[in-house]
Amino acid sequence: MVTRQPLGNSLDRLAKIAEVRLNREDRPMTREEILEGVKDCDGLISLPYDRVDGELMDASGRLKVISNHAVGYDNIDVEAATKRGIFVTNTPDVLTETTADLAWALILATARRLTEAERFLREGRWRSWSPGLMVGTDIYGKTLGILGMGRIGVAVARRAQGFNMKVLYSDVFRNERAEKELGIEYADLKRVLKESDFVSVHVPLMPSTRHFVGEAELNLMKRSAILVNTSRGPVVDELALYKALNERRIAGAGLDVFEREPIEPENPLLRLNNVVLVPHIGSASIDTRIAMGDLAVKNLMATLQGRMPPALVNKEILKTKPLTS
Numbered sequence: 001m002v003t004r005q006p007l008g009n010s011l012d013r014l015a016k017i018a019e020v021r022l023n024r025e026d027r028p029m030t031r032e033e034i035l036e037g038v039k040d041c042d043g044l045i046s047l048p049y050d051r052v053d054g055e056l057m058d059a060s061g062r063l064k065v066i067s068n069h070a071v072g073y074d075n076i077d078v079e080a081a082t083k084r085g086i087f088v089t090n091t092p093d094v095l096t097e098t099t100a101d102l103a104w105a106l107i108l109a110t111a112r113r114l115t116e117a118e119r120f121l122r123e124g125r126w127r128s129w130s131p132g133l134m135v136g137t138d139i140y141g142k143t144l145g146i147l148g149m150g151r152i153g154v155a156v157a158r159r160a161q162g163f164n165m166k167v168l169y170s171d172v173f174r175n176e177r178a179e180k181e182l183g184i185e186y187a188d189l190k191r192v193l194k195e196s197d198f199v200s201v202h203v204p205l206m207p208s209t210r211h212f213v214g215e216a217e218l219n220l221m222k223r224s225a226i227l228v229n230t231s232r233g234p235v236v237d238e239l240a241l242y243k244a245l246n247e248r249r250i251a252g253a254g255l256d257v258f259e260r261e262p263i264e265p266e267n268p269l270l271r272l273n274n275v276v277l278v279p280h281i282g283s284a285s286i287d288t289r290i291a292m293g294d295l296a297v298k299n300l301m302a303t304l305q306g307r308m309p310p311a312l313v314n315k316e317i318l319k320t321k322p323l324t325s
């Protein structure tokens with residue numbers, strides 16, 4: 001079962017070894033449609049908004065592999081899958097650089113008020129050049145704080161070298177290799193929040209990172225600081241963020257992800273000018289989306305054929321269900 005058509009032709013390869021049940025419509029499947037569609041399926045290719053829980057796994061009756069078309073897998077109950085002997089895979093690495101590019105696009109757009117300035121121009125309000133017109137914040141030479149120095153965190157830090165920035169990061173693990181290669185500095189979360197001009201969030205969504213950036217964390221940030229989130233919406237407490245932005249306790253935010261997606265029309269963030277909001281497009285380049293589809297299909301096919309998939313999430317399953325390498 002494939003819940004939405006991936007970009008590229010990876011499904012042609014899959015069709016050579018399996019009967020492919022595909023949602024051909026350009027909309028997410030409803031919960032009921034997935035529960036019905038997954039019946040008797042050996043594999044599932046899911047998207048980040050598909051909630052894959054024990055009920056869905058049981059609805060299949062024979063599910064062997066869940067291949068998520070994303071690196072984040074917070075939509076999947078991995079423990080429930082492992083308990084049922086179901087392999088879970090994801091699409092790391094292929095989207096790292098593209099997502100780091102978007103984090104940087106948001107840093108630049110928010111600091112230099114790009115979307116606000118464009119709205120101003122399109123609305124015909126540009127009457128003259130003025131020294132104070134749409135003045136923003138410099139990026140060059142400032143301090144960038146990165147929360148989560150994993151694959152995407154490192155790629156974001158690498159780009160900061162071109163802007164001659166000091167980079168501070170916090171993580172549950174130290175990344176000494178990145179420290180050496182990029183000259184970045186490890187610090188505790190409080191220090192990163194206090195000293196950074198830009199804070200970019202790259203931790204995965206897990207129970208321990210839900211509202212990882214909340215009121216207390218926002219209060220530690222500089223009044224002139226900008227928060228960028230390209231990880232998952234619930235990692236940031238959106239109401240606390242709205243209040244901090246509205247009261248100008250921080251200067252701005254660039255957001256690709258939201259607590260509820262798609263964003264609801266009544267979301268108060270939509271009324272603020274000091275935010276740049278984009279619709280979860282972190283990995284949205286043609287090459288990367290094709291690569292994600294390819295990897296999702298490779299993961300699925302390898303597992304179904306008893307081979308080690310390129311990106312297995314629940315590695316502990318190999319103790320009871322070994323695969324050939």
Ligand SMILES: NC(=O)c1ccc[n+]([C@@H]2O[C@H](COP(=O)([O-])OP(=O)(O)OC[C@H]3O[C@@H](n4cnc5c(N)ncnc54)[C@H](O)[C@@H]3O)[C@@H](O)[C@H]2O)c1
Pocket residue numbers: 071072073092093095096099147148149150151152153170171172173202203204205208209230231232256257280281282283
């Ligand atoms: N917006 C998008 O379209 C998009 C695209 C790709 C990835 N993502 C999100 O970005 C996340 C990061 O991706 P990645 O490939 O860099 O993952 P990764 O696993 O390589 O990096 C995550 C890092 O966060 C750290 N971390 C985990 N818990 C932490 C905590 N409590 N405090 C501090 N650090 C913690 C980990 O140690 C790791 O270094 C994904 O989980 C996904 O949700 C979003």
